[in-house]
Amino acid sequence: MRIAVLGTGSVGTTLAPAFARLGHEVTLGTRDPDATRAREGWSSEIPLKAYVDCADAADLVVNATNGAASLSALGMVGADALAGRVLLDVANPLDFSQGFPPTLSVKDTDSLAEGIQRAFPGTRVVKSLNIVTAQVMVDPSRVGDGSTTMFLAGDDADARSTVRELLEALGWQDVVEFEDLSAARGMEMWLPLWVRLMGRLGTADFNLKIVR
Amino acid sequence: MRIAVLGTGSVGTTLAPAFARLGHEVTLGTRDPDATRAREGWSSEIPLKAYVDCADAADLVVNATNGAASLSALGMVGADALAGRVLLDVANPLDFSQGFPPTLSVKDTDSLAEGIQRAFPGTRVVKSLNIVTAQVMVDPSRVGDGSTTMFLAGDDADARSTVRELLEALGWQDVVEFEDLSAARGMEMWLPLWVRLMGRLGTADFNLKIVR
Numbered sequence: 236m237r238i239a240v241l242g243t244g245s246v247g248t249t250l251a252p253a254f255a256r257l258g259h260e261v262t263l264g265t266r267d268p269d270a271t272r273a274r275e276g277w278s279s280e281i282p283l284k285a286y287v288d289c290a291d292a293a294d295l296v297v298n299a300t301n302g303a304a305s306l307s308a309l310g311m312v313g314a315d316a317l318a319g320r321v322l323l324d325v326a327n328p329l330d331f332s333q334g335f336p337p338t339l340s341v342k343d344t345d346s347l348a349e350g351i352q353r354a355f356p357g358t359r360v361v362k363s364l365n366i367v368t369a370q371v372m373v374d375p376s377r378v379g380d381g382s383t384t385m386f387l388a389g390d391d392a393d394a395r396s397t398v399r400e401l402l403e404a405l406g407w408q409d410v411v412e413f414e415d416l417s418a419a420r421g422m423e424m425w426l427p428l429w430v431r432l433m434g435r436l437g438t439a440d441f442n443l444k445i446v447r
Numbered sequence: 448m449r450i451a452v453l454g455t456g457s458v459g460t461t462l463a464p465a466f467a468r469l470g471h472e473v474t475l476g477t478r479d480p481d482a483t484r485a486r487e488g489w490s491s492e493i494p495l496k497a498y499v500d501c502a503d504a505a506d507l508v509v510n511a512t513n514g515a516a517s518l519s520a521l522g523m524v525g526a527d528a529l530a531g532r533v534l535l536d537v538a539n540p541l542d543f544s545q546g547f548p549p550t551l552s553v554k555d556t557d558s559l560a561e562g563i564q565r566a567f568p569g570t571r572v573v574k575s576l577n578i579v580t581a582q583v584m585v586d587p588s589r590v591g592d593g594s595t596t597m598f599l600a601g602d603d604a605d606a607r608s609t610v611r612e613l614l615e616a617l618g619w620q621d622v623v624e625f626e627d628l629s630a631a632r633g634m635e636m637w638l639p640l641w642v643r644l645m646g647r648l649g650t651a652d653f654n655l656k657i658v659r
Contacts, residue, residue, distance in 0.1 A: 421640030428633030
């Protein structure tokens with residue numbers, strides 16, 4: 236499948252090559268490709284395109300931008316280019332403006348994923364992967380015996396299936412699916428506890444397992 | 448130890464007899480003991496007292512009241528009676544006024560536990576047990592192999608030790624301790640995802656395990 240990964244931070248540059256290794260045709264989207272290529276230490280095998288050019292041919296668009304910049308980045312991709320496409324939102328609405336620990340810029344009665352869905356109503360938004368660090372997103376075997384839980388939420392059943400297949404290809408065995416994008420609220424509100432746990436455990440290589 | 452459990456809902460009436468079975472001397476606190484005794488189906492082996500009478504001799508006070516009523520209930524117990532005591536807060540700031548799913552009346556930059564600590568600064572507040580249903584609070588073996596995770600947060604080290612010993616006596620093997628009551632924010636913000644999971648899994652008998 237053709238996947239456009241938006242965002243060239245640690246999440247985007249971890250997801251894009253992992254999707255390529257699975258055999259997908261991957262593009263990395265950024266605001267200004269020349270500026271990204273000029274970054275110290277930048278190297279990527281993945282074709283780099285401006286946001287405005289990268290979604291047209293994609294079967295799946297992945298929002299791996301900073302949560303605070305997501306609506307602006309997606310606006311540059313364009314509502315027309317996004318219309319009808321599946322959009323996997325892995326970002327979190329973390330606000331570091333008051334320092335550490337971050338707070339959430341939306342929560343409780345709303346979520347970043349729902350804000351994206353409202354701003355781009357023609358797009359089929361699915362929330363997933365946001366509950367773990369980038370390295371674990373693409374390699375759940377880094378944590379325990381590899382059987383921890385991943386959540387997935389979205390209103391569109393076909394879009395959820397597309398994302399679920401991608402999760403399973405990455406190695407996620409225990410995927411809990413919510414048939415309603417508003418479940419993204421709880422998935423994003425997990426982050427404050429995740430940040431505390433990272434501090435307490437001294438590592439980002441952890442995840443939760445839902446035990447029944 | 449002498450434990451005063453405040454609240455005669457499902458949480459208080461589950462915790463109180465469980466603490467008594469561990470050999471503790473337990474009192475149940477309620478607004479109006481006569482009204483509680485007159486409730487249809489009410490039966491309890493645990494001595495029932497009015498809030499104002501129940502904390503004086505307690506080594507540990509447990510807030511098992513409805514989150515929306517907690518500050519008012521603790522106000523009836525009284526700041527003087529609570530001063531110096533360890534207060535285990537197991538409540539959640541769930542707001543059902545707009546229906547289901549509930550929202551959170553405090554979150555992100557504050558928590559119910561911190562609000563209680565501010566209102567009763569002489570009390571040593573510890574947050575724990577709020578992440579699971581009452582039956583699991585007192586019997587972690589109901590879930591999986593019994594080794595799921597419990598969180599504990601509080602500013603006072605001795606108070607944390609008192610609660611940790613109680614958790615271990617209940618059977619909690621994996622207790623992650625935060626040395627800062629503000630970690631209660633993340634513990635309370637777990638509830639929206641917990642509520643979704645209860646709907647998805649069709650049971651309240653589940654918990655998370657933090658896998659490293």
